[in-house]
């Protein structure tokens with residue numbers, strides 16, 4: 487299990503600093519992407535996000 491960032495992401499970048507696994511990076515088609523091999527499923531990105539874009543896959 488890992489989190490994924492859905493297409494409601496506005497690219498604000500608020501989640502980047504809160505990820506302890508450095509799993510989030512800029513990408514396409516979503517402005518930001520989560521590397522499922524690095525994500526430890528902590529949920530910090532979901533807490534940081536104002537639009538609810540990171541969701542559990």
Ligand code: SF4
Nearest residue numbers: 505525526528529531
């Ligand atoms: Fe990073 Fe945690 Fe979000 Fe996974 S759930 S991308 S480890 S902040």
Ligand code: SF4
Nearest residue numbers: 495496498499501535
């Ligand atoms: Fe996208 Fe939410 Fe991360 Fe901002 S905090 S870059 S809207 S996922």
